């Protein structure tokens with residue numbers, strides 16, 4: 001095998017550059033990235049020939065050079081972050097971006113963010129305004145709180161609250177509520193960062209009123225309740241409710257802070273779920289400061305929402321940390337739109353994707369599963385496809401024990417393995433993240449929509465995902 005001949009038959013750079021297809025690439029993308037791709041692919045080709053034993057295959061590779069350059073340059077200009085289809089049935093999937101925002105809301109946010117806006121401009125008065133002003137009144141109206149603001153996420157809320165109310169002092173919290181919220185973030189560590197010291201009381205399973213009372217000293221600055229969002233302590237347990245803590249705190253002139261985690265604004269019991277304490281309940285019971293996530297059960301953008309007594313919210317607005325934790329215009333605009341939906345519960349459940357997915361009836365998901373099954377069968381794939389009952393979860397550390405009866409399709413490929421199928425699904429232009437169980441790929445339709453169904457079928461068919469040799473490139 002004449003390797004020198006093969007090396008010589010690789011087109012020179014100036015020959016490639018004269019090629020009409022390469023010229024088109026330069027026009028579409030840029031000369032720099034086309035040149036970079038040419039060098040990259042030529043080096044790959046030389047390395048391939050050096051190791052290659054099959055002359056015919058080497059010739060084919062040389063012929064495919066322009067095509068490879070095309071693919072490499074287009075990949076360079078394709079954003080790495082993109083939409084994926086969530087077939088897991090986990091509604092608030094932290095790794096998949098938690099709460100999806102509705103296209104209608106995003107359209108309105110785009111109109112605001114692509115130009116200038118009154119983010120911090122008071123149009124009535126013609127002077128500087130506050131970025132919270134757009135949603136503060138709404139939050140107060142919906143929750144019954146006196147004042148409100150928002151920061152980057154709920155971990156930031158906890159830090160800001162403690163830094164504002166308890167820096168240099170002590171905060172009392174039950175040992176049953178020392179939550180790790182995922183990604184190794186622990187409430188006790190977040191609190192430490194705020195400059196407040198944590199006084200843990202009670203035990204993992206039981207904390208009594210006296211435990212709080214005995215721990216109050218001159219140094220105490222606040223009592224903290226943390227909602228055990230992502231775990232439950234069951235069995236021989238006792239906790240002190242916020243209603244019991246309020247009179248104790250009043251007696252010592254201390255604020256009660258509650259980190260609710262998820263921030264539910266509607267009564268989920270009405271939709272067949274376990275009762276989750278709502279933000280309104282917390283405020284009604286007299287909590288001084290309450291914080292929760294914007295992108296958990298609220299179904300909005302990533303944010304940490306802080307509401308409560310005006311005197312405390314004012315202290316936080318003045319804290320220097322607030323500048324470092326402040327939300328941007330995308331969040332402010334989205335938050336206002338999402339909160340506005342809550343003016344009517346019916347609208348909220350219809351127009352906020354997270355709530356719509358949670359409250360979708362079994363009848364509806366059954367219809368959807370049958371539809372997806374029909375669409376996939378019509379695509380004539382080399383796979384066995386059937387409708388199966390499944391269980392969706394809320395995810396995102398909310399209602400950890402809750403399982404929602406759902407439906408989906410099971411897929412058993414005929415020519416390739418489940419592992420191979422999963423890998424290919426992840427490498428489609430719009431990837432699908434499915435669930436797997438008992439050597440079957442499962443797609444829960446609760447977290448998918450009809451556009452997803454069609455897009456999935458189209459990709460599976462066109463890319464020959466179920467054939468031994470598919471058109472998907474797993475690099």
Ligand SMILES: *Cc1c(COP(=O)(O)O)cnc(C)c1O
Nearest residue numbers: 153154155181227229260261293
């Ligand atoms: C999720 C959660 C947080 C953190 O919220 P992020 O918005 O993810 O930062 C804090 N506290 C509790 C109790 C939580 O459940």
